[in-house]
Amino acid sequence: MAAAGRTFSESWHRIADQKISLRSTVRVRRQLFRGEKWYVLQDPFNNHFFRLRPEAYAFVARLRPDRTVEQVWEECLERHPDDAPGQEDVIRLLAQLYFANLLYSELPPDSTKLFERYSRRKQREIQSRVLSIMFIRLPLFDPENLLKRLLPFIRPLLGPKGAVIWLTAVALAFKVLLDNFDAVTAEAQGILAPGNLIFLYVGLVLIKTLHEFGHAILCKRFGGEVHTMGVMLMIFTPLPYMDATSSWSFRSRWERALVGAGGMVFEVFVAALAVLVWAQTGPGVVHSLAYNMMFIASVSTVLFNANPLLRYDGYYILSDLLDIPNLHGRSLTHLRHLVEHHVFGCRDSHSPAQTEREAVYLTVFGVLSGIYKLLVYTAITLFVADRFLLAGLLMAAFCVISWGVVPAGRFVTYLSSNPRLARTRPRAVAVSLGTVSALLFLLAICPFPNRFRAPGVLEAATYVRVVNDAPGYVKAVLVPTGSRVIAGTPLLQLSDEELNLEIAATAAQREETLALRMRAVYESTAELEPIENRLAMIEKKMKNLQEQREALVVRARESGTWVCPRDRELAGTWVARGMELGALVNDDAFRFSAVVSQGEASRLFAGEIQDAQVRLAGESGASVAVGNYNFIPFEHEQLPSAALGWHAGGDVAVSVKDETGRKAAEPFFQIYATLHRRPAVAFLHGRSGQIRFLLHPEPLLYQWARKFRQLLQKRYQI
């Protein structure tokens, strides 16, 4: 404070003869921040705090109702000629103290001003309540007495004994958790099922009540007071809250940190108990509730409370431990300073950081928390929008306004009228406009390669299914799969004992019929004709059976590569006639059969494709040029290969009821593309991959807008 304001002020005469002092009820505590002394003034009536540097406190402490401000200031100047605040500082300081209602003045206060200030504060409160509609606080009652009564019972637990119990419980819970990991993950699937939501909410309220209670009791334990407890409407969901701000005046940093962490300590303990209960109970209300409680406690602790990047408990603890109060605000100021100083060339801009280390902390924290916040809120918005469309859209609108429109407006005001920029305004405006226009150019004008991917499988252009003409047991696969064969090569050997027997039987019949014919020639020529007929029939049957036996050796009908996907399992199995045993693939020409959803199809049919490439799975580095492609302008429902569907890990949603995994959930269009061979890429029939179409280049903004529209259409049928 020493060198900030000027030594002499034009308005000094207004306070020079005033006799003022701190109000007698104000409590003063000394605190250490970053090894520096600070004085914290506390107003016990409203639990408001005011922090002072020692130089300022040296002045404030000397104020007495029987001395004028002028006298005090001169005394300060004499004692500490260098540190003493200048007249401007004194005016600012007294004004702040007055605004904080910490000053006693012998004059009757200007009641009009008091009322004005009061009504303005009320107005601001209402305003901020409306603005923070996602986090409304409704104070309900004063828990101080309740806590006072409870404390004697709980106090013994808030010590080493408690720590041991806590650790044991948590360790036990961890073990149980690890043992039942599968069950835990399995149950997590249903956490948002409509039937579970009520348990989720009840669990949330229980956990958060205990969380707040944890803060409060630890605050009480270290001598603080808790006067407000109430309900906070967080995204319209009522949750409890408590005001443990009196811990801010604790002298020990670790006590402050413990109060800050108190909520989490209790929460984690309850979660541990919940784990134990959950593991010991069978399905039922208690079981579900326990599961939900442990789920909430762990998720909220990891994602929100312990995470210092959002302004929850972890943030305050970190801020305190780093000795950077108001870490968030200061990091923003610091980032602004970085921009002002380095980008806008503003010499007046000062960083709030007092050391280089602090500057680094502030930079890192500012950037990380910004990104994290954006991610978390986007995720929450999408998540909520997924379930409740209207609420999601409202939230999205709110986010866009509060993080897009309002900051943009503020930035414009800042650029146009911030006095700090007075000297470098042209540069600041130029840089900002330049950045915005560069961004706009990049996003809205500069065309970017516009790619579009579709999953598909590689198919040989011509291939022949190998089918057995005769049923039989597979005796042996004669040619290993993958070998090239020429037409006529035996591929499989089937055996059929019945066929042999039948042949033998038929042979015997023929013998018999031949014998009968011989006898008829001698004895009764009249019988000869039917016997001849029978013989002919038997001969025919015999020939038929012979052919069947021939067919037991499955031969290649054409040249190609013999592909038998089930060659191992095949041996010894019975194959009925006409079974597909494998294929003869002609590997001279391949085609890629891709699947395009309805939404994307229009772009392809519009014919703006410039180039297309195929990348096969496992060979992402090498792409294969596409020679020619054509669309089948007809809706399909059967996927060319089950590998493309969800069941087989593909991208295309398939019907749950269908067991083959080839029936797509929604109709699609097919594309056939012929491929140019590349020696580096092995073309194998059935290999899956992606076809990438290079469309007419389009600015990113248009591309994103279309994707967003498609998302909306897909999710909400808008």
Add this chain to the structure above:
Amino acid sequence: MTVPASDYRATQIVVPAKLHGGLDRVVHAAVGRSRNGAAILRGMQAEAEQIVENGYAFRTLADGVLRARLQETASAFRRQRKGSEDTYPEALALLSEAAERSLGLRPYPVQILGALALARGYLAEMATGEGKTLTACLPAIVAGWSGRPCHIITANDYLAGRDAEEMTPLYSYCGVSTGWVSAPMTPPERRSNYARAVVYTTSKELLADFLRDRLQLGLRPEPSRRQIRQLMPFRTPGGDARVLRGIDTAIVDEADSVLIDEAVTPLIISHPQPNEHLLEACRTAHQIARRLTAPADYCVEQKYREITLTRSGREKIEASAQSLPGLWQGAGRREELIIQALTAEAFYQRDSQYVVNDGRVVIVDEFTGRLMPDRTWQHGLHQAVEAREGLELSDPNETLARLSFQKFFRFFRKLSGMTGTAREAASEFWHIYGLPILTIPTHRPCIREQQHDRIYPNQEGKWRAIAEAVMRCHETGRPVLVGTRNVAASERLSKMLADHGLSFRLLNAVRHQEEAAIVAGAGIRGSITIATNMAGRGTDIKLGPGVAAIGGLHVIATERHESGRIDRQLFGRSGRQGDPGSACAYVSLEDELFERFLPGPVRRWLAAPFRKRVHRLQPIAERLRVHAQRAAQRLAFRQRQSVLEMDTWLAEALSFTGSSVEQ
């Protein structure tokens, strides 16, 4: 003081609402624009013509009847009878007849229009010579009838006295007492004058008296508290030495200079207070500052009138401060003192910002050239300048009360004003004072020839051209008025003219008593007058015999001012009331306006062709000049506004000190 509520009225102040900000401001500005519209002017013009018409109807009234009618109207306004405002046109019609009978002047329709505008809280833009004195008189009489104090603010003491005396016949005819207050008057004189219904005075006197009165109120200035205390037996509130009877209605002549140009400078009531510490510090600071050299140790930023120390400068100061007492051990304090000494050195020029009279530094008002013996700079700056001049250091003044004109004029319940030039600052008038502007057409059309700016690459060429132009014009016999920006410039020109053996009248700091008379005489054939832009405002330059035939008055501006208004005022001194005349500005690209508000490269680019006497960039140069003036105005407005905002914040922040009026 027998009326119980008189004390209440005298001390009551309407604390104005805060300035609008954000969206409110946009809406507020839109409302302001709607009230400046031509439709309103047309409506009021028709009304004014009707009033003039009706006024003729009273011509046949007997004197006694007219007086009786006036009295009747007066009592209606006195009682604030319902609908008394509706009788305003009739009152004006009566008054125009009264003016004819008492003064021999009958108000023109434009004057009636002006009076209407004033009565309705407008800022009337009226050209010089349109009879603003009579215009202001009419609504003042009505205000006087109502019994509320009415102050007419004039540009200087001379005008206050002159106007009051000129108009007294009309006032007394209408049964309204009138008085005027000027600087040399004693408190009893002031009190008796302020007690009159309509008081002519300058803004400075009025504000000073207001502040002195407030000081008398002591710690309890709220009127309600005082009123209640008065009800208690044996308790009479102090403050009987007060001179004002409250503030209510003000009609400000030359409103732009009072409400805008001089508005930020606060008026300070102070008394000298010995402070050996400060004097000693100033001396030491001066000694150290003398050892620093300009580019190496500190930078002078002309545009922002600011000094910044370099690293080497800081080191030198630290080295020099080693053996000095405690005050010098902290970097912040000592650098502040040194910067002040350097500021005195760099920005305060003898004979420009101040003169040395009898071993004392006397501040010169840069724009009027008047000496301000009562004023001192604050916080040791005055002492720093004294140290620089090697004079005996005077005791610093201790401030007792302080208020800016800007804030003061916002306290008036009913504020209106007149000026020749207001358009340029319309948004400021509306934003700060809530004054919409009404441009009153001239009685006769203006036939002044406005010549293009003559642009020169450097000062030398410009001054030579000015001297030549003066001589050329002088040879034809036309009177010439040369307006300079400040005293130093006028001295420079007078030296040049004296070298050429010309005789001229110079309006400078020393002769400010006769300034109005000198300006008034500037229209005589063959006269040359050099005056600062602001000098002699409010005084008409009447053309001498035969001058109109040879082309009237020629006005030369030796520089463009930061504000286009002030240029227009200067030009407007010729061609008044339909007289012939011409005006021309001589501009150098080295003028302060360009140096401060045009970037260096642009200036150099402009200067190159002008140096070769090629004038193809003339239109661009004029456009840039307008741009620079706008930028200057914006900056000035922003500064004035931030002063007001700061004042408002202070008033609120320090409201525990009892009063929210003084700063």
